[in-house]
Structures are given as structure tokens and as C-alpha cells.
Amino acid sequence: MTVKKTSVLVLDCAEPHELALFYARLLGADAQAGHEPDLVEVVGGAGVHLAIRKDHGYAPPSWPRPEDSQQAHLRILVDIADLDEAEREAVSLGAVPVDPDAGAGAREVRVFSDPAGHSFSIAATGWSV
Structure with a gap:
């Protein structure tokens, strides 16, 4: 028997409420208190479900430096x-x-860093990861 599962991506940062508001606005979703004191969830239609967790020793990712992986x-x-x-x-x-190809003409995938330094992309529906 297979256990029913779901998943949620959790991003760590220093200021979870601010980052949750960024993603809620970007995704047309709502930010709400999570089930843990340092967790804020971003939920909405069309499958949006993220969680933002406070990391008291948070250091932003160093990507896109060439020596670091994403x-x-x-x-x-x-x-x-x-x-x-x-x-x-x-x-x-x-x-x-x-x-790195910004401004080089039509691009079906655009890569960004969020306010806490996490990378994300906006891509045309149908493009693979």
C-alpha cells in the first residue's frame, strides 16, 4: 500500500514574514502563520504551497558565483x-x-535572486527544469 503524500518547499531566511509576503505577492497567494512558531506558509490557487522558515544563523546563498553550485x-x-x-x-x-544572458534577446527562462538571496526562475509553461 502506498501512503498518500504531498510536499512543500521550505526556504530558510532571516526574516520569514517579509520573504513570505514577497512570494505571496509574486504568486498571487496568501501568507499565513505556519504550524511552527518560526514558519510562514504561502498558499494559493493553482498548486502554490511554499513555507518560509526563520533560520537564526542564516547566511544567503552565494550562487551565482561560478565556483558555487545552485x-x-x-x-x-x-x-x-x-x-x-x-x-x-x-x-x-x-x-x-x-x-547571465539577460538582454540577449528572447528568453523562455529568466533567473532571479529573491530578497533573501535564494534563486528562482520564471519560465514559459512547458519548459523543462
Whole structure:
């Protein structure tokens, strides 16, 4: 028998409420208190479920330095016609573009760093990870 499972990506940071608000605004979701004191959840329609956890000794990731690996990142999918608008929205909320090919013409995947330094991408629906 297989046990029913679900999953949630948990991002560590120094200020979970602020980072949860960033992702809630970016994803059109809601930020709400989690089941643990240092956890804030971001939930919404279309399968949005993240958690942001306070790490009292948090140090931001050092990627995209060439000697460091990315480890993991969040991929946000949008319709290809909405890529430019999604990028403008992310930047207006505090995301920092880190795509080395930025400005090199049409791109179906755009890479950013969130306000706490985690990498994420906005990609056209249908593009693989």
C-alpha cells in the first residue's frame, strides 16, 4: 500500500514574514502563520504551497558565483506571452535578475535572486527544469 503524500518547499531566511509576503505577492497567494512558531506558509490557487522558515544563523546563498553550485531553485511557470510582465513584476517586488544572458534577446527562462538571496526562475509553461 502506498501512503498518500504531498510536499512543500521550505526556504530558510532571516526574516520569514517579509520573504513570505514577497512570494505571496509574486504568486498571487496568501501568507499565513505556519504550524511552527518560526514558519510562514504561502498558499494559493493553482498548486502554490511554499513555507518560509526563520533560520537564526542564516547566511544567503552565494550562487551565482561560478565556483558555487545552485543546489535548488523554485521554478515559476507562466504563459509565454506573460514572461516580460512576470519579470517586471518580480523585479518591482524586489527580485534581482541574475541571468547571465539577460538582454540577449528572447528568453523562455529568466533567473532571479529573491530578497533573501535564494534563486528562482520564471519560465514559459512547458519548459523543462
